[in-house]
Amino acid sequence: MAPTLYDEKPEVGDLIEIFRPTYQHWAVYVGDGFIVHLAPPSEGPGSSTNSMMSVVADKAVVKKEELWDVVGNNQWKINNSLDEKYKSRPAHVIVREACAMVGEELPYCVFRGNCEHFATEMRYGKAESRQVRKAAETVALAGVAAALVVGISYFFVGSKKENKNKE
Known part of the structure; x- marks a missing residue:
């Protein structure tokens, strides 16, 4: 298992930041070891965020996968740092809305609609x-x-x- 930067267990609705070699990938923890995240459609489970393909893709798919499959050998941490700026939505709402989007193909733009925008939209109702x-x-x-x-x-x-x- 890849280590976390902090020895914490995620709670339902937490944002997970995964440290890739050239960027950070973001996901929402939905419980039972699973995350929901926005990833390029062309890549299979577990490899969906390991390449820079996401930078050039114009579409992405909302996926539900095991946290450890997506993290791979990378470091990760719980990062709800925007809690200082925005009020988090209730955990059951975050999970319901994130899971309801699984399988949807969305427009992807590094600057306006990336995995971090998706994750913050789920937690706070605001894409940032x-x-x-x-x-x-x-x-x-x-x-x-x-x-x-x-x-x-x-x-x-x-x-x-x-x-x-x-x-």
């Missing part, structure tokens, strides 16, 4: 992806940094050209 927000913030900061470098370079290069023109 901190993973996407953090990536967007990183890209924005990189853009600002690049603009600053260009601006500073222009300032110094421009100053040197002006000094040469004055000589």
Whole structure:
């Protein structure tokens, strides 16, 4: 079994964050060792979230699978961190709605409709992806940094050209 980052047992309705090599996969714990999650339709049980196929897919399927089959050798943890921001819906509602969606094919978009959006929608009634927000913030900061470098370079290069023109 893959270890959790914390020695906790999930409770019904908890969000499960699975740490893949290049991204995090999210699911909702529905009890008895099972999770419901959004995964690419083309991959079989247990491998559904091990590849980056989910990044390029435009459709995904809601699946109910055993937690350990989906986790594989990856680390995972219970992550209900949005409880600070939103009120969690009752556990029986989360499970009922998640399980009712099993087998449904949904539009998939890394930025607007990924596995984390699905999981948070089930728990809070609001689709949110901190993973996407953090990536967007990183890209924005990189853009600002690049603009600053260009601006500073222009300032110094421009100053040197002006000094040469004055000589």
